Amino acid sequence: MATLPHLHSLSFHTPCSFQHTKSPTLPFLALPPSSSSPFTVSSKKKNPWLDPFDPGEDPDMEIITPFPDGKQEEDPSFPANPSNPYGFLKFPEGYNVELASLALKVRGDVRRCCCLMSGGVYENLLYFPVIQLIKNRYPGVDIDIIASPRGKQTYELNKNVRWANPYDLDDDFPEPAEYTDMIGVLKGRYYDLVLSTKLAGFGHAAFMFMTSARDKASYVYPNVNRVGSGLFLQEIFIPPSSNLSEGGYHMYNQMIEWIGRPGKNVPREPVPPLKVSISKKLRAYVAEKYTKEGVEKGKYVVIHGVQSDSVASMQSRGDTDSLLPILLWAEIVKEISDAKPIIVIPHEKEREEVEEIVGDAATILFMTTPGKLAALIDDSAGVICTNTVAVQLALARNKPCVALFSSEEKAQVFVPEAEVKNCTVIASKTGKLIDIDVEAAKSAVKSLGKTPVFA
Numbered sequence: 001m002a003t004l005p006h007l008h009s010l011s012f013h014t015p016c017s018f019q020h021t022k023s024p025t026l027p028f029l030a031l032p033p034s035s036s037s038p039f040t041v042s043s044k045k046k047n048p049w050l051d052p053f054d055p056g057e058d059p060d061m062e063i064i065t066p067f068p069d070g071k072q073e074e075d076p077s078f079p080a081n082p083s084n085p086y087g088f089l090k091f092p093e094g095y096n097v098e099l100a101s102l103a104l105k106v107r108g109d110v111r112r113c114c115c116l117m118s119g120g121v122y123e124n125l126l127y128f129p130v131i132q133l134i135k136n137r138y139p140g141v142d143i144d145i146i147a148s149p150r151g152k153q154t155y156e157l158n159k160n161v162r163w164a165n166p167y168d169l170d171d172d173f174p175e176p177a178e179y180t181d182m183i184g185v186l187k188g189r190y191y192d193l194v195l196s197t198k199l200a201g202f203g204h205a206a207f208m209f210m211t212s213a214r215d216k217a218s219y220v221y222p223n224v225n226r227v228g229s230g231l232f233l234q235e236i237f238i239p240p241s242s243n244l245s246e247g248g249y250h251m252y253n254q255m256i257e258w259i260g261r262p263g264k265n266v267p268r269e270p271v272p273p274l275k276v277s278i279s280k281k282l283r284a285y286v287a288e289k290y291t292k293e294g295v296e297k298g299k300y301v302v303i304h305g306v307q308s309d310s311v312a313s314m315q316s317r318g319d320t321d322s323l324l325p326i327l328l329w330a331e332i333v334k335e336i337s338d339a340k341p342i343i344v345i346p347h348e349k350e351r352e353e354v355e356e357i358v359g360d361a362a363t364i365l366f367m368t369t370p371g372k373l374a375a376l377i378d379d380s381a382g383v384i385c386t387n388t389v390a391v392q393l394a395l396a397r398n399k400p401c402v403a404l405f406s407s408e409e410k411a412q413v414f415v416p417e418a419e420v421k422n423c424t425v426i427a428s429k430t431g432k433l434i435d436i437d438v439e440a441a442k443s444a445v446k447s448l449g450k451t452p453v454f455a
C-alpha cells in the first residue's frame with residue numbers, strides 16, 4: 001500500500017519535552033517523562049500553622065477493618081407466644097418496630113404521654129386524678145413525669161407512672177447542659193402527647209416543641225407573656241390568674257375538660273377521685289419508726305403544719321399562710337386524750353423547740369417525704385392539720401380530719417364538699433391563720449375523738 005506523501009512532514013508539538021519515536025504513523029505514543037524532567041510530581045507539604053498540635057501520621061498505628069470477626073450476632077429473641085393477643089409485637093429478629101404515627105394521629109390514640117409538672121408536692125398530688133383520667137381515656141398508655149426533685153417524690157404514691165425524672169421547670173435560667181440533655185431525653189422517647197402545667201410563654205412552648213411530640217398542650221400566661229406560645233402548641237389553657245395553684249383542688253379543671261372530651265363513639269370520661277397507693281416497704285418502714293416510739297397502730301393522731309422555713313412543709317403555692325406556731329399547737333394537743341398525738345416536723349432543727357414547749361404530751365417524728373407521711377396517716381386514727389398536703393392525703397385515704405384554714409374562701413377552694421368527705425373545717429375570721437379560734441379547734445378535736453374510727 002502506498003503511503004500518502006503529505007503525512008511525512010506532519011509533526012505534533014507539545015509544550016512538554018517528550019522522547020518522540022521515529023514512527024511517522026504513531027507519533028502520539030510517547031514514553032513517560034524521565035526522572036530529569038522539570039515536571040516531576042511532588043507531595044505537598046502540610047502547613048503546620050493549620051493545626052500546630054498535629055504531630056502527623058503515626059507510623060505504628062495499624063488500621064484494621066471495623067468488623068474483623070464479621071458482624072455482631074443478634075441477641076436471642078424470646079419464643080413467640082401463639083396465644084399473645086398483641087400480634088403487632090411480633091417482628092423479625094434484627095429489625096426495629098415502625099411506629100404507625102399517622103394511624104395513631106387519625107384515631108387520636110396515645111401510647112406514650114409525658115407530663116411536665118410545675119410546683120411542689122401539693123401541686124403534684126392534686127394532679128393524680130388527671131393521671132388516672134389519662135389512663136382511663138387511653139388504655140395501655142405509658143405515662144412519664146418530669147417534675148422538680150421535691151415534686152418527684154410524690155410519685156412513689158402513684159402506680160400509673162412509669163418513669164419520673166427530676167428537672168426543675170420553674171428555674172428561669174437553667175444550666176445549658178441540663179436543658180439540652182432534657183430535650184434529648186424527651187425527644188428520644190417519641191411521645192404522642194406532652195402536657196404541661198407550667199405557665200408557658202415563648203420559651204417554654206419552644207422547649208415543648210423541640211421534644212418532637214405529636215400533640216402538645218400546656219397552660220399559658222393569662223397576660224401578654226403568652227405571646228408566641230400558640231405557634232408551638234396544639235392546645236392552650238388560659239388560667240384565671242398567674243398563680244395556677246390558687247385554683248385549689250380543681251386547679252387542673254381546664255386540662256381535665258380537654259383530656260376527657262368525648263370523641264367518635266367515645267363518651268366523655270368521668271373525672272376519678274384523688275387516690276394514693278402505698279407500697280408494703282413504705283408501710284413497714286413507717287410502722288417500725290412509730291413503733292420504736294411506743295405508739296400502736298390506729299391509736300394515734302397525726303398533727304401536721306408546724307411553722308418552719310423548711311421546704312419539706314409541703315404547702316400549696318396558692319395558700320402560703322398555712323403553718324401554725326408550735327405554741328398554738330401545744331394548746332390543741334392538750335385536748336387530745338383518747339389517742340397519742342404525733343407531731344410531724346419537717347426538719348430536725350425544730351425538734352428542740354417542740355420538745356421544750358410540748359414536752360411528753362406528744363411524740364415527735366421527723367418526716368420529709370409525702371410517701372412516709374401518707375403511710376403514717378393511713379395507720380392513724382385521724383389527722384389534725386393546716387392546709388398542707390396532709391389534708392389531701394387524709395381525704396384520699398378516707399381518714400377523719402380537722403383542717404385549719406386562714407379563711408372560708410380558701411377552705412371552699414381546697415376542700416370542696418368537706419362535710420361529705422368527713423372533714424371538719426375551722427377557718428379564721430380575719431383572713432390570717434394565726435388569728436384562728438383555738439377554742440373552736442379544741443371542740444372540733446373533741447368531736448373527732450367521739451367518732452368510732454377514732455375511738
